[in-house]
Amino acid sequence: MAFREYKIGARLFGVALGGSMIITLYLPTIDMTSVAATETSLRKQLSYGRIGGFSYEDPFLLGEGKPKTVVLTEDPVTGQQIETVEAYVYEPGIPFAGGINHPRVLGDGITDLSLEKGRISEADISAGAVFVVSRGSYQGETVNYIENVTATRGWKPEKVLSVAGDANTSYVGSGKIMFVKEGCWWCHTLLPEQTQDWQYFGVPPRLGDFNGESPTAFGSDRKAPDLLHVGSRNSSKEWMMMHFFNPRLVQPHSIMPRYDYMWGEKDASGNTIDFDAWGAAYNEYAKGESLYPPEVPEYAPNSQIRYLMDFILSLK
Amino acid sequence: MLKYLFAKNEDIPQGSAAIFFAFSSIVWFVVGTGLGSFNAAKLAFPDFVTGSELFSFGHMRQVHVLAVIFGWISMAFAMAMMYITPALGNTKLWSEKLGIWNCFLWNIGLSLGLTLLWAGITSGREYSDFPWVIDLYIAAFIALPLAINVWMTILKRRTQGIYTTNWFFGAGVFMVTIVFIVGNSPEWFNLTGLSEAYMTWWFAHNVLGLWITPIAAAIAYYTVPKVTGNPLYSHRIGHLHFWSVVVFYSTPAAHHLMSAPLPEWLKSFASVEGVLILVPAIAFVSNLILTMQGKWHMFVENVEIKFTITGVLMAIPLNMQGGFQQTRAINWYVHGTGWIVAHAHLALLGFSTFLEGAAVYYGIQTILRRKLYSLALANFHFWFLLIGFSIYWISMTIAGLIQGAGKIYEVPYIDVVIAEHPYMIARWVGGTLVFTGNLVWLYNMYMTARVGTEIPVGRLPHEMAYER
Structure with missing residues (x-):
């Protein structure tokens, strides 16, 4: 090879650049991915959907393929009054938010509760699902987690939307695209x-x-x-x-x-x-x-x- | 030029790829600065051209930024590589044909990508705004072919050592390919959250640090010794520059997010490393200035040296700002203000553009063996760029300080907008001067290629600058 005069230099270069990438990419990523999701981030990701830029479901950024955020004051199944709750409605075919697809990003405790009590792994894209943020306790601490209310309470997306009505529905995910x-x-x-x-x-x-x-x-x-x-x-x-x-x-x-x-x-x-x-x-x-x-x-x-x-x- | 796309490599005249790149880059510069001027007009006069999605500021801002970075700056770099790398290796470009295809696909891909951005089809990540399909295209058809051509030319060189400029070129194309692929990976693998935001800035920082700054500097390492006839003052300082760029400039990415909730150790680390970019900066500037010994008259008389040394001198305020504005003590005041916009233009329109401008001026004349059509127009171009840039930089710096004061004293925002208004008009005036200068440049270079006086064998273009 014509780089033979540069044997030491070429190796040092690899070490320098590799070392820099370990310090500036690998180590921070360990830190940042180990952070537990706050309630804000649970609500944000559920209302924004899978991704907010160019994507398969919305290549022209028209706000398609995004969930809807609704405010409910009554239970859509039983019709009883409930405490006001913000629900995130994924109609059939709408891709789920990052934390539903990859529960690991939610962080310790939240992942476990969302999977066990919230049953988020049972959510099915082709049938659609409704999620809410609930509170539970994990190892003695109060933790917010994602609950798949379609599985736990039988709330179907179309039912939730019709009970809430257009006035209580916000297109937050599509708005993020705008x-x-x-x-x-x-x-x-x-x-x-x-x-x-x-x-x-x-x-x-x-x-x-x-x-x-x-x-x-x-x-x-x-x-x-x-x-x-x-x-x-x-x-x-x-x-x-x-x-x-x-x-x-x-x-x-x-x-x-x-x-x-x-x-x-x-x-x-x-x-x-x-x-x-x-x-x-x-x-x-x-x-x-x-x-x-x-x-x-x-x-x-x-x-x-x-x-x-x-x-x-x-x-x- | 397109007729060479399907010609045999041996049949393509040497330097064709460089010329193709040179004129593409000038055209992109005209387009990019034209868009910049238009955008600035919209900031000064918000009701200038309304009612259409396509001409709204939010759709055009990123087109300006990426047209200048990928069109003007990177293509001018490619142009310089196409003729300087073989010249320094005493050989021919490894493949003129690959170079011409590279430039052709570059123009196509960039036009496509910018059209998508213009229509609002974006990934929503600053500086890596292109959708991931375009990112793949850029990696495969823009970055990689350029890298292969440069590496193969260096490997096939007929000199024993490798000159400073070629270390930077060889390493730069390698680093930008890696940085581009790694930096855009969040889009390909749908990474989310803070890691994605951080990777966005890791990419943006390293494109500047490992591509734009070192390659621009490498061009100066060629043009100053070549045109003045002085040997480079010190190769050892060149070593220091090269290694400190690789070690220090590749690490401070997090200083772009000093006010975001990143891990504190990362911010502190980035801040310290950020100050250390003064090491390559001082090495570079002193080396080039010392190379000029005894030839300072050329700073006035010679167009290429005038451009190059202006660019080198601009590296001083650039790195003084860059090194210190990212420390916590100063960043809290200037972050997110026009100060940063001024700094970014000092890097790209001040430092880097002047160095590349020299390479394009010099390259077109040497490759075509034609003397510059008009020295007067070249000087006109120089002064329009310099004055336009200075107006821009000064007005945006002042606007930034106003914004900073408004920010820390929590002044009602609209008062800041009112206070900034005169500087927004000045910014537009400066940008328009730059755009006008570039139109003149395009005309001058076109006429040089068409009717410039032929340079006889054995003479250099700059020796004939004042001959009739």
């Missing part, structure tokens, strides 16, 4: 910083807050407020709707782009939205020629903006 596709994370971080931010943007995430989530979409360039807890700061649907349609309606100095195209062609009552007329009326308002801005159209229940709003409002 967040990724529209590049919200190029300006808004999902990462309040540990050294400050507590007062304005809330508690920074903890080590176990991400198990099973993909991608985490932290964002790196904060041209705009952090959004990790935005749903706690501002839960007004009305405000969000105006802000997404044209941010200058509610915040004149905002540099956020308009997301009016996410309304699609029709509004909630099935009428075609006339964006040109809206724009003309808005320009009049912006120039001070009219007193009030035009009304923002009500969005259709299956529009992309509904997905995105459901996701943003779920960030508590």
